[in-house]
Each structure stands twice: as structure tokens, then as C-alpha cells.
Amino acid sequence: MNPAYDALETRQPAEREAAHMAALPRQVAHAQQHSPAFADILQGVDAASVVDRAALARLPVTRKSELQALQQSARQAGGNVFGGFSAVGFGSAMPRVFASPGPIYEPEGTARDYWRMARAIFAAGFRPGELIHNSFSYHFVPAGSMMETGAHALGCTVFPGGTGQTEQQVQAMAELQPAGYIGTPSFLKIILEKALEMGVALPSVKKAMFGGEAYPPSLRDWFAAHGVDGYQCYATADLGLIAYETSAREGLVLDEQVIVEIVRPGTGDPVPEGEVGELVVTSLNAAYPLIRFGTGDLSAALAGPCPTGRTNTRIKGWMGRADQTTKVRGMFVHPKQVDEVAKRFPEVQKARLVVSGEMANDQMTLMLEVQGQPEGLAQRVAEAVREVTKLRGDVELLAPGGLPNDGKVIEDARSYR
Numbered sequence: 001m002n003p004a005y006d007a008l009e010t011r012q013p014a015e016r017e018a019a020h021m022a023a024l025p026r027q028v029a030h031a032q033q034h035s036p037a038f039a040d041i042l043q044g045v046d047a048a049s050v051v052d053r054a055a056l057a058r059l060p061v062t063r064k065s066e067l068q069a070l071q072q073s074a075r076q077a078g079g080n081v082f083g084g085f086s087a088v089g090f091g092s093a094m095p096r097v098f099a100s101p102g103p104i105y106e107p108e109g110t111a112r113d114y115w116r117m118a119r120a121i122f123a124a125g126f127r128p129g130e131l132i133h134n135s136f137s138y139h140f141v142p143a144g145s146m147m148e149t150g151a152h153a154l155g156c157t158v159f160p161g162g163t164g165q166t167e168q169q170v171q172a173m174a175e176l177q178p179a180g181y182i183g184t185p186s187f188l189k190i191i192l193e194k195a196l197e198m199g200v201a202l203p204s205v206k207k208a209m210f211g212g213e214a215y216p217p218s219l220r221d222w223f224a225a226h227g228v229d230g231y232q233c234y235a236t237a238d239l240g241l242i243a244y245e246t247s248a249r250e251g252l253v254l255d256e257q258v259i260v261e262i263v264r265p266g267t268g269d270p271v272p273e274g275e276v277g278e279l280v281v282t283s284l285n286a287a288y289p290l291i292r293f294g295t296g297d298l299s300a301a302l303a304g305p306c307p308t309g310r311t312n313t314r315i316k317g318w319m320g321r322a323d324q325t326t327k328v329r330g331m332f333v334h335p336k337q338v339d340e341v342a343k344r345f346p347e348v349q350k351a352r353l354v355v356s357g358e359m360a361n362d363q364m365t366l367m368l369e370v371q372g373q374p375e376g377l378a379q380r381v382a383e384a385v386r387e388v389t390k391l392r393g394d395v396e397l398l399a400p401g402g403l404p405n406d407g408k409v410i411e412d413a414r415s416y417r
Helices: 013-034 036-041 064-076 118-123 143-154 166-176 185-198 217-225 335-343 377-389
Strands: 096-100 104-108 131-134 157-160 180-183 207-210 229-236 240-245 252-254 258-263 277-283 293-299 326-328 331-333 348-358 361-370 394-398 410-412
Touching: 013 036, 064 104, 064 293, 118 143, 118 229, 118 240, 131 143, 131 166, 143 157, 166 185, 180 185, 185 207, 185 217, 185 229, 217 229, 229 252, 240 258, 240 277, 335 348, 335 361, 335 377, 361 377, 377 394
Parallel strands: 131 157, 131 180, 180 207, 207 229, 348 410, 361 394
Antiparallel strands: 096 104, 229 240, 240 252, 258 277, 277 293, 326 331, 348 361
16 A cells, blocks of 8 residues: 555645746746846746647756856856755845855755655655655765655655764664665665674665666565565756655656646657657746756656556656767767757657767767658758768668657667777
């Protein structure tokens, strides 16, 4: 049994979509008014007109690399450390600041359960009145605080275990008897193996919520064999919770406070349902209002609702990285260039650039899904490839469905031996 955290999870999809689309123009206007970066990015956009997904898809995507560059540029100029993206400043409205690799600085606002992790923690089986052993880092990155504030919102007590000191982690678990663990799966495996080595039983640790790493079925089976029922969540330091696993174990259910699109890598164009693409998220967070934020992660939407009764869209989970920029014959080729070529020809349904050969002898082939064999198309596309990328490449025409559904726009198939 895996009941819902609140009524939002089981509302009718049309009701949720209406609520999101009603909140969207307000959030766009808020970002324009309170985030200098989005005032610039969304300059000329009529916020009141952004009332559906088609209008949202016309707004620019801001990717993590761009956010980092704008932050660095602003800091070097002695300006805002957040690059103008935060809608709140230092003081009572921002109790903490965190740093992710880059560095990228992220604000933490004052909203209860600011990162919205309670929903995922609940879905992993934790309940009010329990003690949680939190082994996410409490230094620099927000992971420790993300999980602790979510656990507090749920009504749980937290032991801030952090990372490292494996023997002390075992001792604390043995003496405090927590109901479960939150952290990376690899670190819990290390803790449990150390406990076995020390001859210390940890019978209370029966559930876990994982993040920050892949959680393959083999690792799930390992934990199950050691008495731990583990669930995964998908969250980022920029956005907080994006999606979480339920007892159905059929994909990850989207959080209630984000609007998620899946777009073709290198573009802002939504892909058909079920096709792999980059996750682009619009957060309804007032303190850090990210509009069409490109996560750089690949995933795909699953059809139908979760068997637990949760009605929000499900995604497959993390399926790789969307940034497939590749250097060919000394020049960078970007996914957006492949898209630019493809969009010049209405006959093209899908495109994939395959780079093959050995290093120093690169060969490019643009694979295109088209209906039939349009006369002269391959030659015209090859000319466009050279014009856009400044490189020569072959063109191969395939029937619709001939390319894999894995989100790759550029495939590096070279031999590096």
C-alpha cells in the first residue's frame, strides 16, 4: 500500500493542467519583475499570453551552462552572485546559499519544505514520528538541507550523518535505530558492508530513499536481500524535486509544483509522447523562478497513470545527458546545428548525426527519417550540412522509425583505440 501524500497527487489530470496553466502567466510575470536575468531573457514576452503549453514552448530554453556563464560574468563584473536569477536577496528571505560544481550558487528560500522533498520521502515509505539517517552532504551542496527540510515537513526527526566516517555511521545507526536512510545508494551499501564486517546488526534500517546516483535493478535486488526497501528520486540543486518513485516501481511521478516538457536535445521543441529528449522544467518557486530551465538530462514520458492512483505524468527516469556536442576534424558540432539542418527540409521527420571512423580520420553521416526516397534530397541536405557545420558529410535516408528512440542527436561511434 502506497497512499498519496495529499489530494494534489490524485486530482484529475485536467484539473492539474488547468491549475498549472493558470499559475504559468503569473510565474512568467513574476520572473520578469523580480529576476533581472529573466527580465532580459523574456524581454518582449507578454506574460498574460503564456497560458498553454504551445505558448510556453515558444519561450527560450535557459540551460545550466548558460546560467553558469551568466553567474560567472556577473561576479567578475562585481555584480549579483546569482547572475540575476534569484528573486530574493541575502537576509531573512534567504537563510542559506549553496554551491554546486562550476561553481553555480543556489539560494534557499524560506518556504516550508522549500525543495519539496517531503512528497518523495513519503512515497518511499517514511511516516511522521520516525527518525531518518540523512547521509547526504551538508557542506557546499544543498542535498543535505534538501532532504532534512523535507523530512521535517513530513514530521520526522533527522540525524545529520553526512558523508564519510563509515564506522561512526554504523555506530550511530546501531544505537539510534533509525527507521531508514536517505543518501546515495553506494554509500548505504558501504555502510551495510562495514556493519557486516564489524559484526553489528542494523535491524531498524528497513527503507531508504536514494538520489544523486543511478539505482539499477541489480543494486535494488542487493538491498532487498539485505532487508532494505529502496526508492529513488530525481532532484537538482536548481529546481528541487522533479520526480519520485512509488511502490509501483513503474517510472517516476512528476512533482506537483513543476511543469515539465521533454524537448529535442539542442532545441526547445517538445517531442512526441514516449520519445526520449531533454527534460526542460519550469518551476513554480517564487524565490528562484526558473522558466524553461534545461536540465541537460534525457528522459521520456510514460503513457497512463501510476498504478498507485497518482495521476501526474510519469517519466522513465534518468537516461543520459542531452549535451552531445562533439568535436569533428577539429571543429565542434552541436545538436542545435543538426536541428537547424533538419528544419530546412519539411520531408525530414527525425535526424541523427553519426560520427565514425578512427581519430584523425573522422567521417560524418547524417541519418534522416523520411517518407519514401525524395529525389535529390540527400544531395541538398549534404550541401546544408556543409553550410551549417563547415564540414563535409554523407547523408543516409531511412524509413520512419528507423532511428533508435534514445534521445541521441549526435552519436560518437568512433574507435578510440
